[in-house]
Amino acid sequence: MLSTFRKTWLAALFAALSLGAAAQSGTIKIVVPYPPGGSSDIIARSISQPLSDLLKQTVIVENRAGANGNLGADMVAKSKADGLTLLLCDTGALAISPSIYKLPFDPSKDLRGVTMLAYSPHMLVVHPSVPANNLQELVALSKKTQLNFAVTAMGSAPHLAGVSVQRGSGADWAFIPYKGGVQAVTDTIAGQTQVTMNGMLATLPHVQSGKLKVLGISKATRMPLVANMPTLAEQGLKGFESGTWQGVLVPAGTPKAVVDKLNAALIQVIRSPEVRSRLTAQGAEVVTMSPDEQDKFFKQERARWLTVVNEAKIKLD
Structure with a gap:
């Protein structure tokens, strides 16, 4: 007869071996629900090969754009919960x-x-020909001439950030x-278009090349990487902060052991010196969380942006 301790140990060993075998079978697909070249896509392609090397299985990136990310998110939410x-x-x-949308899935329940993985503040940028060098000048200009604000997607974080800047500063743009x-x-x-807000990770290269002019960064304090660039908070939008938070989610039914394994692997990859330094040089800060911490953050963000949406009376189909 096996002792209770030995039975427990063997059961744990069998479970670990089963999880390892399951994790090694099949290709991991990282779905980016936006077109190529954006912040999420940049991060996905930065981690895909290191993650493949670490887990010793194929990792691919698939862009499934549409409906402000909701098309790809819906696909993942309804995928097999196998990690x-x-x-x-x-x-x-x-x-x-x-x-703001009538969704075919519930992000809080289905994911x-x-x-x-990372955070990068939004950059308020304009075409170099726009005769404004700070937020105050842009606001004054907007009241004298037509300014078009390019929205990355209606209902996106940059869109709501643009709405907040408009409402907080008194700017007038379409x-x-x-x-x-x-x-x-x-x-x-x-x-x-003359104005836009977008994640720093995907926008900074165009500022550095002179193709765009930055008027402000949506972070509470200045960033050492671009210490000469003023924040929007110091230009009159007291306490204003927004940004692009990239994270990884899986179908809600994914087993906890699988989620924990992915959490450990992704954190190891994103914190590796090579990946971290590459992202930092482009204006993204590596920020990691436990699954529970991310779910809590997600809940707080929903409450935060719901207030902005209601105040701005934004509603889309």
């Missing part, structure tokens, strides 16, 4: 969507947090919707 289909997106968008940050930034670079 092989991951959603990497701006969790701010998922926190905002329930307040489970794994870990946050919101022009796009299907993603890349298109919004591209049209602002081309001068077809």
Whole structure:
């Protein structure tokens, strides 16, 4: 007869071996619910190969854009809960969507947090020809001439940040919707729109190349990487802070052991010197969380943006 201790030990060993075998079978798909080139896409492609090397299984990135990330999120929410289909997106968008869209899924019930990966503040940028060098000048200009604000997607975190800046500063501009940050930034670079807000990770290279002019960063304090760039808070929007939070989520029914395994692997990869330094150089801060911490953060973000949506009376189909 086996002792109770030995039975327990063997059961734990069998469970661990079973989990390991399951984790090694099949390709991991990281679904990015936005077009290529945005902040989520940049991070997904930065971690895919290191994650593949660590887990010793194939990891691919699939862009499934549409409906401000909701198309791809819905696909993941309804996928098999086996830890092989991951959603990497701006969790701010998922926190905002329930307040303004009629969704075919419930982000709070159908998706489970794994870990946050990175945060990058939004940058308020304009075409270089716009005769404004700070927020105050932009506000004054907006009252004299037509300004078009390129929205990365209606109901996205950058959109709500733009609404908050408009309401807080008294600016007057028209919101022009796009299907993603890349298109919004591209049209602002081309001068077809004059103003936009977007995550720093995907926008800073265009500022550094002179294709866009930055007027402010949506962080409470200045960033050492770009210490010469003023925050919006110090330009009159007291306490204003917004940004792009990239995180990984899985279907809600994914077993806790699988979620914990993915959490540990993703944190190891994103914190590795090579990946961290690459993202930091582009303006993103590595921020990790436990699954429970991410779910709590998600809940707080939903409450926060619900207030903004209600005050601005934003509602989309």
